[in-house]
Every structure is written in C-alpha cells, then in structure tokens.
Amino acid sequence: MLDKELKQTIQGAYSTFLDKRGLKARYGQKMMVAEIARSLASIPFNSDGYREGTSHICVTEAGTGTGKTIAYLLASVPIAQQRNKKIVVSTATVALQEQLILKDLPQLISDAGINLTYGLAKGRGRYFCISNAEKVLQQQDELGQIALYEDEASQKLGHVQVEEIKSLLSEYASGQWDGDRDALPNTVSDSIWRLSTSDHLQCTNRRCSNFSICPFFKARQELEKWDLVVANHDLVLADLSLGGGAILPAPEDTIYIFDEGHHLGTKTTGHFSYSMRVKSSQRWLAKASRTLNKLLNDASEHVVLRSFIEKLATPFSEMEDTLTEFNQLLQQLLQDRLDKTDRYRFAQGVVPESIQLLMHDLATTSERVVLKIEQIVDLLKEAMDGEIADLPKETGELWYPQIGILLSRIQGMYWLARSYSISDADGKLPTARWIKRIDSSEGIDLECQSSPVSAAETLQEHLWDHCYGAVITSATLTAVGRFDRLYSDLGLPGDSPCSIHMSPFDYSNNAELIVPAMRSDPGNQALHNQELSEYLLQTIPQEQSCLVLFSSWKQMRYVLEQMPDKMVAEILVQGDLAKHEILRRHRERIDNKQPSVIFGLASFAEGVDLPGDYLTHVVITKLPFSVPDDPVDATYTEWIETQGRNAFEEWVIPMASMRLTQATGRLLRTESDRGKITLLDRRCITRRYGKQLLAALPPYRRKFS
Known part of the structure; x- marks a missing residue:
C-alpha cells in the first residue's frame, strides 16, 4: 500500500517540481503519478524483499504533452528507494534516452529535490x-x-x-x-x-x-553504483536472454519502466528470431575446420584438448553433408515458388516432414558440437588462469576469442535447426518460418528464418515471472480504444491495472483532419498511385513544412518518378540520407525561412519530433495496414483464423489503428502547435472499419469532402 510517508514524499516532490518550474499541475500527469505510485506501492513482498503474487505490472497510456516521463519518475523513484530496488528505464529510441539523461533526470534532481544516481547503459x-x-x-x-x-x-x-x-x-x-x-x-x-x-x-x-x-x-562498475539505469529494449532483452543480471541489475531487484512500450512486442520477437544461410554456413564450416586444425597444431602437447578437437572432425563433416542435402532439397521444393518471389513462407509455420528430418539431424549434430566446443572454451579459460602446465597462457589468450566466435555461430545454427525440426504444439501460438533468397557476391544463397509470432510466452518466461515490478507506458498503447491487443501480445497478467490519460492539447482547434474527394481506392494500386502523384504535384509547391508518409518504397519511388527533377532535388527523401541528417537539414531549411518537404516511410511515422513551424502538414498516403506478405503477421493471422476468430478484426484493424494514431501524432508536439493532416485514403469513410479507426484518433477538427 502507498503509506503516508511515501505519499507525502511523492506529493511534495511533485509540488516542488511545479513551483520551481513555474508550472501548473496537468490533470493527466497528476493522475498518472497517482496510478503508477498506487500500483508499485501495492506490490506484496516477503521478508527478504522479493515480490510475491502477480499484481506487479502497471499499464498506462499518456497522450503527447501529458508529461509522462516526469510522471513515472516521480512515482517510481521514491518507492524503489524505499524498497531498495533499482530502476531500469528502457526506451526504443536514442532521442528519448538523450532526453532522459540530458533533461528529465537532471530536472528531477534539481527541481523535485529527489536525490539519485543514474547513467546510460550500453551493450x-x-x-x-x-x-x-x-x-x-x-x-x-x-x-x-x-x-x-x-x-x-x-x-x-x-x-x-x-x-x-x-x-x-x-x-x-x-x-x-x-x-x-x-x-x-x-x-x-x-x-x-x-x-x-x-x-x-x-x-x-x-x-x-x-x-x-x-x-x-x-x-559496468559505474552502472552497479547507479540507482536508475537508462537502457534500450534491445539491451534489456539481451540481458534477459543471458538469464538476467548479466548486464543490468537482476530482474527480481528491478522495477522496469518501458517507455515507448508499444515497441516491446516487436523488439522481443525480433530478438528471439533465428536465421541461417545455407551455402554461407557450408563455407563457414569449412573455414571453422581449418581454424580448429590450427588450434590443434598450437596445442598438440595437450592430450585432452587434442582429443576434443579430433572428435569434432566427424560431426563437422556430418553437418556439411546435411547442409548439402538440405540445399538440394530446398532447391527442389522451392525452385518454382522462389522464381515468383524472393521469399517463400511455410503456411502456419509448418515445414514439410523431409525438411524437419534433415533439420533434426543438423540440430542433433550441432548440439553435440556446441557441447564439445564449450569444453574447449573451459580448457582455454584454465590455460589463461595458468592452471594447465602443457597449455601456455598465451595460447589460451590467442584462441579463446576465435573459439568464442565459432561457438556463437554453431549456437545460431543449432537454434535455427531446432526451430525447423520441431512442430508447434496444437492450440499454441505458432512460429513463423520462411525461406528468403539472397543475392550475394558469391551467387544466390537461401536463408532460413524463423520468428515467434507473439512476444507473450517469451516475456512471461524471461521477464514478468521474475521482475519485481514493471510500468509499460507510451502515447499509443491502445488499439481502437482498447488494451486487448497489448495484453495479448505482451502476455500481461489479466489483472494488471491499465489507464488512459488524455493529452492536454486542444486538438479540435489546433489541427484539422482532411480527407479529400478522390476518384480511386487504394485497392486499385495503379490508379491510386497516379492520383496520389497528381495531388502531391499540386500540393508540394505550396508547402512550407510538410511530411509525406508513404506505405511502401514502391509507392514512394513511383511518385518521385512522376515529378520533375527540379522538384525532386528539393525533397528530402528517406534512403538518400540518414534519418537524423534528413531531420537536421529540414530544421535548417525552416530556420532559414525556406520551404522543406520530407518523403518517408513507417520509421518517420513515429519518434519524429518537429514542433512549431518545423511541421505544419502531415500527408498520409494510405491507411497503414500490415504488409500482406510479412511472414510473421501472415502466420499470426492464419493462426487466428484456425481458432475460428476473425483475424482482420482482431489483428489487422488494431495494428492499423495504432500506426495511424502514431502517424497523425507527428503534427502536434506542443500545446501551441497548429497544422493539418491529410489522409489520401477514403476507406476511412467508405468502409465500416473506417469509423473504428477514426474514433480512435484524437478529436481533430474534420473536413471530409
């Protein structure tokens, strides 16, 4: 429970912060502080300070301008200090990390009177x-x-x-x-x-x-002294994959705050995905054999090490033979299919039995190799410690890193082979599996890939079951106004409290959502792209600061091809420059009173902060539905359908809702911002699901032709 002392500490820090900065309390921020504080303070713990029960996760959506960073810091730091816990604030972007380190945390100390040590952790x-x-x-x-x-x-x-x-x-x-x-x-x-x-x-x-x-x-030594560690989602997941506490504080002693929490699911599935290029692996195995022979020459006096290396010759040969047979089988099974596309996905993640059997052989053999190489690694460690008379310390120091690389590659091969060799349990979430054709300098290769379709089971096993507490927050966590999608995707306990704190922005007066009359529907790609080109040709010369968000590279390139070279030369196009450089040049042009237009894809639809005159018009070319051939999304939607549910309603629409909210959110970044959003997709009006998507957006003033 939130005892009187804690309550007074948090309220006093908040009042001090507001007074020193000359601010008035924002209702949403105040409610967010209270919600998080109540949730974290209510976590039950035993006499040793370890959590008991499952009521330890708080989910809170806070609209842009709420002041969510200061809210979760004010609420969590006093509780963590009282409970003798560390805080890990995990973000998805470098920009937010810099904001925390350079602005928010110094302000927390100087203006709220909270004493803590902190720093930025990196891999x-x-x-x-x-x-x-x-x-x-x-x-x-x-x-x-x-x-x-x-x-x-x-x-x-x-x-x-x-x-x-x-x-x-x-x-x-x-x-x-x-x-x-x-x-x-x-x-x-x-x-x-x-x-x-x-x-x-x-x-x-x-x-x-x-x-x-x-x-x-x-x-690392500095990190151990900090009360609060700023990290990113990838580093947190890397630490968890090593058992937790290897890089960051131990999960059971940590309160995690996942800012930009809507990225956590995708980051998790990506982190626990596996891949293996077939021909490249064959070449690498041959090179690894030569490496081991060199080690054998250097360590010929050590009988045990020589025995370990000699015993690897047979399994290495077996793996090369298996990969040769596997490559031939893939060529036979997929030749016609890969002629039509560079990627072939196994429906519902189910691979043919012939592939399963070969991958079972590869997994079995590579597992034996992993175990044997781990024994070699242990011997090299002993050599470096000077514990082996006939294996010089210098030999251990020379070969340990090289054998470490070898072990890493074999482990990757094992994980991929194991994923392809087993079937997903009936009724359980499937694994997406697909083959991708790679054109390299050494010819065409086939890359096998696999990925979980949901982060739920992984996060439950590695994070939620172990951490002391967690806060998940973002400006966009709900989909079509509900948290269902998030809870399902992240595997959150059903009793985890959730709340929505509205932005203080005056959306209806400061921003207009425009859906112009159009002749074409995006279902007719050719006609829609043509009309889109006509619209932008007329609009861009009149723009002062505009961001155009495209649905695909193909669509963006088509539009650019229809424009005169002089106009194209003035547009900042994603892919031509790094994202940070595009944004720098855009700001520089606006500062010099010059017009500036950015053409971008999904990565520009979030995490881009261009307040005031830096952005007054956002153009969205198409509703942001998932790419139909994305192997992970496609496998997940198939699975939903096999469960007798509607994948479009349950998955496609909610994901589009979150992405559309993110995209429109690029416009208003401060309370004084003004501008307009143009959506060049009339399905938001003509289709039934369009009403759901529009209802989930902030209350922009609307102008529909």
Whole structure:
C-alpha cells in the first residue's frame, strides 16, 4: 500500500517540481503519478524483499504533452528507494534516452529535490576492446587474412584501416577518449569497429591482461553504483536472454519502466528470431575446420584438448553433408515458388516432414558440437588462469576469442535447426518460418528464418515471472480504444491495472483532419498511385513544412518518378540520407525561412519530433495496414483464423489503428502547435472499419469532402 510517508514524499516532490518550474499541475500527469505510485506501492513482498503474487505490472497510456516521463519518475523513484530496488528505464529510441539523461533526470534532481544516481547503459558492442584491437594489429603480418565481414572473402587490412585502429588505441591510451563509440569525435566505419570491439563469447573477462583498463568493465562498475539505469529494449532483452543480471541489475531487484512500450512486442520477437544461410554456413564450416586444425597444431602437447578437437572432425563433416542435402532439397521444393518471389513462407509455420528430418539431424549434430566446443572454451579459460602446465597462457589468450566466435555461430545454427525440426504444439501460438533468397557476391544463397509470432510466452518466461515490478507506458498503447491487443501480445497478467490519460492539447482547434474527394481506392494500386502523384504535384509547391508518409518504397519511388527533377532535388527523401541528417537539414531549411518537404516511410511515422513551424502538414498516403506478405503477421493471422476468430478484426484493424494514431501524432508536439493532416485514403469513410479507426484518433477538427 502507498503509506503516508511515501505519499507525502511523492506529493511534495511533485509540488516542488511545479513551483520551481513555474508550472501548473496537468490533470493527466497528476493522475498518472497517482496510478503508477498506487500500483508499485501495492506490490506484496516477503521478508527478504522479493515480490510475491502477480499484481506487479502497471499499464498506462499518456497522450503527447501529458508529461509522462516526469510522471513515472516521480512515482517510481521514491518507492524503489524505499524498497531498495533499482530502476531500469528502457526506451526504443536514442532521442528519448538523450532526453532522459540530458533533461528529465537532471530536472528531477534539481527541481523535485529527489536525490539519485543514474547513467546510460550500453551493450558491450558499443565499447572499444583494447585486446582485440591489439591482436588485429599483431596478427596482420602473421595471419595476413582478417575478414571484414563474416560472409565475405578474407582480405588483408589496408594501410588506412590499420592506421584507423592505431588511432583508436592512441586516443584511448592518451585519455582523449573513454572507449565509448558514441563519444568518438569522428565516425569510425562499421567494418573497423567490428574488429575493435567484442562480445560476451569472445571476452576473456578478468583473465584479460587489459581487464583493469577495459572501457566496458569500467562502465559496468559505474552502472552497479547507479540507482536508475537508462537502457534500450534491445539491451534489456539481451540481458534477459543471458538469464538476467548479466548486464543490468537482476530482474527480481528491478522495477522496469518501458517507455515507448508499444515497441516491446516487436523488439522481443525480433530478438528471439533465428536465421541461417545455407551455402554461407557450408563455407563457414569449412573455414571453422581449418581454424580448429590450427588450434590443434598450437596445442598438440595437450592430450585432452587434442582429443576434443579430433572428435569434432566427424560431426563437422556430418553437418556439411546435411547442409548439402538440405540445399538440394530446398532447391527442389522451392525452385518454382522462389522464381515468383524472393521469399517463400511455410503456411502456419509448418515445414514439410523431409525438411524437419534433415533439420533434426543438423540440430542433433550441432548440439553435440556446441557441447564439445564449450569444453574447449573451459580448457582455454584454465590455460589463461595458468592452471594447465602443457597449455601456455598465451595460447589460451590467442584462441579463446576465435573459439568464442565459432561457438556463437554453431549456437545460431543449432537454434535455427531446432526451430525447423520441431512442430508447434496444437492450440499454441505458432512460429513463423520462411525461406528468403539472397543475392550475394558469391551467387544466390537461401536463408532460413524463423520468428515467434507473439512476444507473450517469451516475456512471461524471461521477464514478468521474475521482475519485481514493471510500468509499460507510451502515447499509443491502445488499439481502437482498447488494451486487448497489448495484453495479448505482451502476455500481461489479466489483472494488471491499465489507464488512459488524455493529452492536454486542444486538438479540435489546433489541427484539422482532411480527407479529400478522390476518384480511386487504394485497392486499385495503379490508379491510386497516379492520383496520389497528381495531388502531391499540386500540393508540394505550396508547402512550407510538410511530411509525406508513404506505405511502401514502391509507392514512394513511383511518385518521385512522376515529378520533375527540379522538384525532386528539393525533397528530402528517406534512403538518400540518414534519418537524423534528413531531420537536421529540414530544421535548417525552416530556420532559414525556406520551404522543406520530407518523403518517408513507417520509421518517420513515429519518434519524429518537429514542433512549431518545423511541421505544419502531415500527408498520409494510405491507411497503414500490415504488409500482406510479412511472414510473421501472415502466420499470426492464419493462426487466428484456425481458432475460428476473425483475424482482420482482431489483428489487422488494431495494428492499423495504432500506426495511424502514431502517424497523425507527428503534427502536434506542443500545446501551441497548429497544422493539418491529410489522409489520401477514403476507406476511412467508405468502409465500416473506417469509423473504428477514426474514433480512435484524437478529436481533430474534420473536413471530409
């Protein structure tokens, strides 16, 4: 329960914050603080401080302008401090992380009088690995062959690349740089950075000679001191996949706040997806065999290690043979189908028995290899600790990272093969499985992919069952006005409290939703694209600050092809520049009193913050229904239909509702913003579901022709 002392602490901090900033309490923000505080304070716990029961998750939708960040911080921090828990605030975008670190958390301390320590957590891959960089330079003359990309032919580093790595080492050694990639004054190419960083399978941890000065572990030591950790959804999921507490605080001691929580489901299914390229894997296995033979030469005096390596020869050969047979089978089964499209999806995720059997063989063999390589890894660890007389420490240090990479690849192969070798249980959510054709420099390859269609079971198993508490928030959590879709997708306990806090914006006076008269329906793609081109040709010359959101690359490219070159040259087009650069140039043009128009896709429909004069017109070319051939969505909708339910009503419309709300939400970012939204899809008026989609939007003033 929210005891008197906690209640006074939270209310006092909120009042102090408002007074210092000269603000008046916003009703939605005030209610959000109360809702979250009541929920977290009501979590039952035992004498050891661990949660009991399942009433520990709070879901709250807060419209733009509510002030949700300060609301959840004010509500959660005092409770976490009283209960001796850590807080992990997880976001989906870098922009929100920067806002938290640079603005919201400093304000919480200075203006609300709350004392806490905090910082930004990043994955290991964002930090410089001194040992790997040194080894790359040392091995240039000795090995000569360092692959810049996993699947490309090995090549020796050029002079410029070598100098880049030397420069990174020099900057870190001199103290000019702390080893964080994001803090580099100049950008470094991905290919060089991959050689200069590490992952948990390559890292030798405390056994590394550079451990005491390692940028990642220095950052980890700081993280352990913080009361509040800012992270992203990917890092949280990576930590959970390692058992929790490996990177971030342990789940049972943590209150998670998932801001931009509508991304959590998609991030989770993506994180637990698997893939394997068939021919590439065959080539890699051959290379791995040669790598093991080199290790065998270096460790020939160690009988046990030699035995482990020799025992891998047979399973490696078996895996290569299985992949050869698998490739031939796929070619036979899919040749005609892949001629028509670059992707073939197995209906309801069910693969043919012939594929299942081969993948069962591959899974069984690769699992044996994983176990044997883990034994080799353990021996190399012992060598680095100086515990094995006939296996020098230097040999362990040299080979541990390389065997770690090998282990990672074999594990990936095992997970994919296992996914293809088993059938989904009747009545349970299926796994989407599909084959994609890849055109590479070495010819055509086939990539097998699999993904859960829902995050529900994964989040239940890895997160909800273990964490002390959680808050899920966003400006868009409901679909067609309900939380059903979110609860189902995230596997939330049915008794988790939920609330909606409306934005303080005056939507009806400040924004107009326009649906013009049109001759065509998007169902007729050719006619609709033609009419769309005509509309934009007339509209764009009159625009001062406009964002046009397209439904596909094909649609956007068609429209651009219909425009004169002079007009196209003035448009900022997604794909031509990085997103942040497009937004920077757009703001610069507006600041210089020049007109600016952005053409973008789904990634510009959310997370784009262009207040005031930076954006006065949003054009949505088409209702944002899911792409019909998306393998995950298609498998999920099939499954819903097999359960005797209506997939269009249950899945397609709710997802379109959330996306449409996000897209229209680009317009008003502050209470003083003004503008209009044009929707070039009359199905919102002519179709029955259109009323549902419109009803779920904020109360914009409407103008329908």
